[in-house]
Amino acid sequence: MRRKLIDRSKCVGCKNCELACVAVHSGASDPLLAYLAPDPDGDARSRNKVELDKEGKLFPAFCRHCSEPACVETCPSGALVKGEDSLVVCDHDLCIGCFMCVMSCPYGMARPSAKNGGKMVKCDGCRGRASMACVDACPQRCLTAVDIPDDGEGHAIYI
């Protein structure tokens, strides 16, 4: 299983992961074009965010694709499903923009779209892509892709 290893001590806050995430979900081929690309649905926003913890230290926040995802449990429309590949992905056609996932995610990683009826915007683990955009963009190797079995701890592993 493809999982993401996050060594937060290496993060320098360059936000390349955020930019790459916007780019890959905008349909544009690179971050510069992503800035310029039209965004009618308002969901070309980053699915991750570099934040500061209470001590002011950098914390790259990513969706964990939890083994028991609160967002999936609370989703009334069936839009959120944890797939066989362990990734929790939102089906926009089914999402009704009720914000239950936004309220239930303990990590704040379920976000509403700026337009599009507030439908959920979240990390899809780059399902279907050869590699993860954020991992590719990380110049610090704070993010690395590893192939290890699902141990019930979710997709993202913080070390």
Add this chain to the structure above:
Amino acid sequence: MSRCQSADTCLAGYLEKRSDINTAFDRMADQAVKCGYGQMGVCCRLCSNGPCRVTPDSPKGVCGATADTMVARGFLRAVAAGAACYLHVAESTASRLKSIATGDSPLRLRSEKSLDELAAKLGVSGGSVKELAFGVAEAVLNDLQRPRSEKMELVSKLAPPGRVKRWGELGILPGGAKAEVFDALVKTSTNLNADPVDQLLHCLNLGVCTGLYGLALTNLMNDVIMGEPEIVAAAVGFSTLSPDYVNIAVTGHSHSVFAGLVAFLESEAGQQIGRDVGAKGVKLVGLTCVGQDMQLRSTAAAGHVFAGQAGNNFTQEALLATGAVDMVVSEFNCTLSGIEPIAELTKTKLVCLDDVAKLTSAELMADRKGDELKLAERLCRLAASQFPMRRAHIPVDIPTHGHDDVVCGVSEKSLAKLLGGDFAPLLELIKNGTIKGVAGILGCSNLAAGGHDVTTVALTKELISRDILVLSAGCTSGGLANCGFCSPSAKEWAGPGLRAVCEKLGIPPVLNFGPCLAIGRVEMVAAELAKALGVDIPDLPVVISAPQWLEEQALADGCFGLALGLTLHLAQPPAILGSPLVTKLLTAGLEELTGGKVIVEMDPVAAADKLQQVINTKLAKLGVGV
């Protein structure tokens, strides 16, 4: 994340209450995550192969530039931009002096005494006042506009001989100042100079240009045009605003650009324009350094039409939110573009007098030499025309804020006068241990080092409690004045020795020299002390700190301090830490070259410890027991 804090608790309380406006204090949280490469200075954007960033895995840019080269180039570019800013102010001041001398400008010179002194200092002779003024202006302009191959002539007349000799040995005596800035840009462009040491020496050269021309000469020429500073008690803070007047807030750095407006408002005709729209008159409200300069010279110019200094750079958004400002006139930085949406909300007219300070929604009403009084009348009428509509529809909410007993008008001359004619009494106080040293707390305010003025206030409090006299110039003094440190009652925070001196002279333990340009005045005090003691500046028990430096100009100022051989403290490092070589040179190696060095220390108590240690070492060398 919560709003950025301020040492000015009243301002912080006002911002808390005014959640309807968005200010830098709110945006600071949105920008909390910083890019480490940018902070370390190892992101190079000079060519299309980049941006290149130095990491352990990629230690060189595509071109081969090392971290040392990237950092030194970036630092020199920043210093060059900062020097350019101050030189712009110096050049425009000299041009104004020249146009008054030729009679093209209708303005008058307010201090012929200052002109005589300045002309004598620069070796300019002439029979009439106009000849002298012309000669001084020409001498300054000629130097600024020389090619780089010709050394500037006034350097040796402005700097202590020991320093000029050292600068000559180091090869940093500047050619024409503008040409030095120009070639700094050339040097730091793509695949040009890659030598970090050469670039740092160029920084010191630009520091000399900045300090002697941008700072010292601008002050001295402004003394001629706008009058000499005299020590006087004055009011600061938002409470100086009165909604009964048409209020014109001024931002910028170039006092004499406002010479026409000041002269017009001093006249009956100027005040009548305000009365005609139902106000009691028209007043100027000080914001940022130009307000500090107005306050500095309030006995010579604008006195009764100057309401007071409202605050430093980061108070302007809150000041506009009071609704009591009818117009903002700016000629230079620090004019935050964040005031634009607030001005739109409060229907405050924004005007700039120089396109270097053009905000998107500001109207450019260019200041042209000769037309000063005509422009002043237009500005005054424009502000007054806002008054009836604004007072009828815009709510006014002015907090009780500031102090009315701030000791202002301190300069190298007025301080010597206060001490009895020269600096001997101050040296005596240092020799007998009453005062343990002198620290310049200088430069900007930022929101980064613990919050607005937080580190400035904490460090100042720590220093004065150790009987170290603080001289302040720039937004530091604006913040310190609003927090009560420039009022006589601040003696309570001083140690016993300094407190006794304050009580005897009726002064606060923090002397307010006014604008950041007056950093040049603080350094003139240092030169006077060195002369009186018969030593060179690096030997003095004097340190400087720009605890909350903000911008490129501060880096150019800092380079002057380093060229003078002073120890300079910064709470936050400039973008140099990615280069071991540049960091080592600035924090240690430089001491062997000029005697100066940089201390980076975020903690105010630890910073005071380190600064006091430097002072004590120098006192010991002078044979003064500590």
